[in-house]
Amino acid sequence: MAQVLCQLPPINSDRLLVGIDTADDAAVYKLNEDTALIQTLDFFTPVVDDPYIYGQIAAANSLSDVYAMGGKPTLALNIVCFPACLSMDILAEILKGGSDKVREAGALLVGGHTVDDNEPKYGLSVTGIIHPDKVISNSNAKPGDILILTKPLGLGILNTAIKAEMLSEGIQKKAIHVMTSLNNIAAEGMNMAGANSCTDITGFGLLGHSYEIAKGSEVSIVIDSKSIPIIEGSIENAKMGLIPAGAYRNKDYLGKNVVFDGDVPEYLQDILNDPQTSGGLLISLPKEKSQELLDFYGKNLKTEFAIIGEVTEKQDSYIIVK
Ligand code: CO
């Protein structure tokens, strides 16, 4: 997307604090000395059969881009594609799921737009606010930072298994819990501790989004593959080769920017490239601030989290996985 967007005429505005050039999660526009607007849009096709849960996941995912910038969601608009031949009750369930998540985020759902389409698609355009000095971009990680991931990986692999009806109900519930969880508490802790950089983990997988931070910040990121939180069931499915096509696209795209140093098994490499749906935040923060954040998460965060690596001066590759 960023490659296509950069073909558009460049935007020059002193008020645009974050634009399209750094592949960040959202644009940020300074209104005055105290307030900046965060603007995002995201939508996708169903990842689960249940329309209410799908609505929740899509909305949590859309809201996440505001959290990833350190902001607070304020207003949301529905973006809906829906086949006219399907029951309107299904649409109502999707919208209810979205509405419940927006409410949980403390934002207001104030409208939207629906078009007729062959396949349902749903998401939100979200407006958030933030103090202009508190914006957390994806391009300010510093050597010496440590990296914290706030949700476990494996969602793309598990969604593939859900579609093939190959997943036990127990594991399915765990994946849904992770996908419907807002990144609000993750962001609250990050803002409190004072992070240097952040992004949320979505379609490009952990390595793709790590690469965006590393490249934007001109640093290298060293990931400790043994410390990665992984949702139960993903490893078994990855070992069987049940990997979504997006994981291979991510791997190809990254190429030599990622180096696997030592013994990182193939299935684990696939999990690191696995596209996530409504994944967690990847937070880069000074080491001395990390304990405060880990304590806060230990008390408040309802998803698995971990320190997964560190930031170094720029090396030959942007990403080194050990
Ligand atoms: Co994002």
Ligand code: CO
């Ligand atoms: Co997004």
Ligand code: CO
């Ligand atoms: Co950001």
